[in-house]
Amino acid sequence: MRKIAIVTGASSGIGREISIELASRSYDLVVVARRRDLLEKLKYDLEDKYKINVYSLAHDLSNIEEINRLVEDIKRLDLSINVLVNNAGAGIYGPLHELNDEDVIRIINLNYVAPVLLTKRLIPDLSKNKGCIVNIISMASYLSIPWFEIYTSTKAALSNFTEALRVELRPLGIRVIGVYPGYVKTDFHRNTIASKSALNKRDMPRGPVLDPRYIAKIVADKIDDASFNKDIIPGRIYKVAYVLNKLFSPVVKYYIKRSFEKKLV
Ligand SMILES: NC(=O)c1ccc[n+]([C@@H]2O[C@H](COP(=O)([O-])OP(=O)(O)OC[C@H]3O[C@@H](n4cnc5c(N)ncnc54)[C@H](OP(=O)(O)O)[C@@H]3O)[C@@H](O)[C@H]2O)c1
Structure with a gap:
């Protein structure tokens, strides 16, 4: 029987590429996002090309009732899930007091x-199938960036959740x-919500640009490797950056503070 993977944020970017990569490895898929037309097109293309089932x-997923409705849909379709990829995500940028309350809550x-609730609801299935959860976090989870703190703190929370859960769920298989x-070439940066005064002050991400297909291939390889149960930092240069950040954290913090102060003048 084919395995079934849910990929959130499958309509574009990293999630779309992970869906394509898993389809090419004969997974059936549940693809989730808001843009129905893009999901339907993806479904049609993947079913046609790989002869799999795509729902x-x-x-x-910024709305809790809709998260619950997604879980109800999965139950109604009687799908037994092997892999959950929590990928959907978005950024919000600007001085905290300028941000719209609703936007802040939606991004959190x-x-x-959403990753926490989806994980919680799908644990029985994943345990039965000795399955796998993949959380797409970010290098930004290691950094505390002014004007970007809602995004970086949600990713820091997801990182903490992921690490603890790995230990908690290991006995369940x-x-x-x-x-x-790090920086991936997708629509993420264009889609980031920016407050009025921050609109023209956004730093464009620095560092090497990763291809979402490269990320998708690594993620799918590790999903298929039943002995792999740890984190992935894609790209050699970002692995080095991770180590440097750990070693020289005060320097990184000083640099972030200086570049923020420059932005204010
Ligand atoms: N690009 C980067 O440099 C980078 C770096 C580190 C981490 N990441 C993380 O990678 C993940 C994927 O982002 P991406 O770079 O692929 O950006 P993207 O192309 O903008 O994709 C974001 C995906 O999330 C979905 N999404 C957004 N809001 C949603 C909502 N309210 N409900 C359901 N789905 C929603 C979007 O679909 P709809 O618009 O159709 O809903 C889209 O499919 C995110 O978690 C992001 O934080 C990205």
């Missing part, structure tokens, strides 16, 4: 609450993989 479920729900990409 396209359009839900807004999308980036942190569920693997938990955290993925920490």
Whole structure:
């Protein structure tokens, strides 16, 4: 029987590429995002090319009721899940007092609450199938960036959750993989919500740009490797950056503070 993977945020970027990569390895898929037309097109293309089943479920994961509705849909379709990829996410940028309350809550729900609730609801299935959870986090989870703190703190929370869960779920036979990409070429940066005064002051991400297909291939390889149960930092240069950040954290903090102060003048 084919394995079934749920991929959230499958309509574009990293999630779309992970869906394609898993389809090419004969997984059936549940693809989730808000843009129904993009999901339907993906479903049609993947079913046609790889002769698998794809269920396209359009839900807004920043809304708790819709997260629950997604779980109800999965139960209604009687799907027994092997892999959960919590990938959907978005950024928000600007001075905290300028940000719209609703936007802040939506981003926290999308980036942190949705992965937590989906994981919680799917543990029985994943345990039965000795399955795997993949959380797409970010290198930014290691950094405390002014004007970007809602995003970085949701990713820091997801990182902490992932690490603890790996230990908690090991006895149930569920693997938990955290993925920490650096700068990836997707629509993420264009889609980041920016407050009025921050609109023209956004730093464009620095560092090497990763291809989402490269991330997808590594993630799928590790999902298929039943002995792999740890984190992934894609790209050699980002692995080095991770180690440097650990070793020279005060220097990194000083640099972040200086570049923020420069932005204010
Ligand atoms: N790109 C980077 O440099 C980078 C670096 C590190 C980590 N990441 C992480 O990678 C993940 C994927 O981002 P990406 O780079 O692939 O960006 P992206 O192309 O903008 O993709 C984001 C995906 O999330 C979905 N999404 C957004 N809001 C949603 C909502 N309210 N409900 C359901 N789905 C929603 C989007 O679909 P709809 O718009 O159709 O809903 C889309 O499929 C995110 O968690 C991001 O934090 C990205």
